[in-house]
Amino acid sequence: MRILLVHGGFGAGGTEKIVALLARHRAALGDKVHVAGLTEPSNGSFFDYPPEVTLHVAKREGGSQSHGGQLLRLRHIRRCLKELRPDIAIAFLTKVNTLTVLAAMGTGVPVVISERNNPAAQPASAFWGPVNRLAMGRASAIVMQTERICRTLPRTLQQRSIVIPNPCIPIGQSLKASAKGEGVHLIAVGRLDRQKGFDLLLHAFERIQSRHRDLKLTIFGEGSERKALEELSVRLGIDDAVQFPGVTTYPGAWIEAGDAMVLSSRYEGFPNVVAEATVVGLPVIAFDCPYGPRELIEDGRNGLLVPAGDVNALAEAMSRLAADPHLRTSMRAAAMLNRIRLSEGAVMRLWDRTIESTLQKQDLRLIDLASAVSQKET
Incomplete structure (x- = not known):
């Protein structure tokens, strides 16, 4: 299977960490994993990727937040989709989700979007608000991180929403214990x-x-x-x-x-x-x-x-x-x-199920479409 993961960049944020974990996991299963980042890292990726994962970095051109900058990002995603022809694309973060759904239109590639923030609270412009909602309606599946966030979605979108928390591998376990007189x-x-x-x-x-x-x-x-x-x-x-x-x-x-x-x-x-x-x-x-x-x-x-x-x-x-x-x-x-609940294995199994169910639904849609075309021809 060929998978394209799309996210904002390769910095030190929580989303970047999850993308790296998911890429490593699916590559270990034998998938051909590609990761498209929309900002060019100044010192390489903060999180490590295995050598079998291919990174596709957008060139640093124009202001990324301007409409011109977003158009360049859209073209980068579209180029990756057309050249790589993935079986599935998974996008992370609101604007990236929207750009990926728009870029995938007409390609036949199902897009899973993953909302990493609180869409009801984060600010959205008069342009991005409606466009983001349109993109959510066109996504094959919507990954949210808590049940409470899912309940904020319209009912039609709740039916396609899936709750997947972030995995959490214990790190830095040498917890500091305050010495006497050292303070807290x-x-x-x-x-x-x-x-x-x-x-x-x-x-x-x-x-x-x-x-x-x-x-x-x-x-x-x-x-x-x-x-x-x-x-x-x-x-x-x-x-x-x-x-x-x-x-x-x-x-x-x-x-x-x-x-x-x-x-x-x-x-x-x-x-x-x-x-x-x-x-x-x-x-x-x-x-x-x-x-x-x-x-x-x-x-x-x-x-x-x-x-x-x-x-x-x-x-x-x-x-x-x-x-x-x-x-x-x-x-x-x-x-x-x-x-236990947030172990990498438990959370990656949820991602595996989401990928499998999305592809199964895509196959059923293609079968239904072929059947409809056949009936029309006869």
């Missing part, structure tokens, strides 16, 4: 943009720092709001206790750095960092935002959930966990709550 280290991970709510996290941290003078916070990641967040930490007077080291040097390195993780997102699709933390026993404090944290955290067992956007509640949860080493220890022991 909180970590946060993600793109430095508004969705991730790091501004809310800084305000929450400022409210409890006077109670925990040895408390530290490190926010891993890069993004458009780095400067604004650094300036906010200075204005709040917490810059001595807050660090912005950028992207980690290798996947999962952040897990080994802290005593607990904080998720301050305004919305999510499926927060990979929460999954990665919980399967190794790193306690998580999270806003109960739509969607994902509630599906991964059992409040009081492997983490603490607080109302979405409630900065005071987030601050108090951070203070509670920082002050209670016994609670942190008990949460470390709860790693198995998610480890």
Whole structure:
């Protein structure tokens, strides 16, 4: 079988990680796997691909967010589809999903789209909103990451939706244990943009720092709001206790750095960092935002959930966990709550079933079409 996976690029994000895992898995089964990335990596792919997987990288031309840039992306996907003639294409992320469905029109290639965020919450322009909805209606199958996100879809689309969480391989299992007198280290991970709510996290941290003078916070990641967040930490007077080291040097390195993780997102699709933390026993404090944290955290067992956007509640949860080493220890022991459900084998089996069922439906459509043509001719 020939499979084409299409995604935004080859950086350090959660989607890029899932694409690499799926590509490796299907290549191991004997498929010819091709991966089309729509942005050119500056230093190669952050995640490794086996040599038998072929990467097709779009050249860096024009502004990728402009209509001209998106047209170049559309042409790149169309070129890959026509030259490779895959049995199935699987796309990841909203705009990439839309471009892939449009590029596949008239090719006969079934397209599975995978939504990795919260489509009801993420902003969409007057142009992209209707086009995205049109593309979802034309996709052969729609992969979502939680049942709650599926329920936000129109009923006609729910019938073609499939829930597949992200697999999570335990990484960075040498969890840090605070030495006596060393203090507690909180970590946060993600793109430095508004969705991730790091501004809310800084305000929450400022409210409890006077109670925990040895408390530290490190926010891993890069993004458009780095400067604004650094300036906010200075204005709040917490810059001595807050660090912005950028992207980690290798996947999962952040897990080994802290005593607990904080998720301050305004919305999510499926927060990979929460999954990665919980399967190794790193306690998580999270806003109960739509969607994902509630599906991964059992409040009081492997983490603490607080109302979405409630900065005071987030601050108090951070203070509670920082002050209670016994609670942190008990949460470390709860790693198995998610480890089996999110194992790579379990999740890859869901992807295998989705691929098989999509191809079976495609075969039935072709049989029905041939039968209709035959009856018309007679």
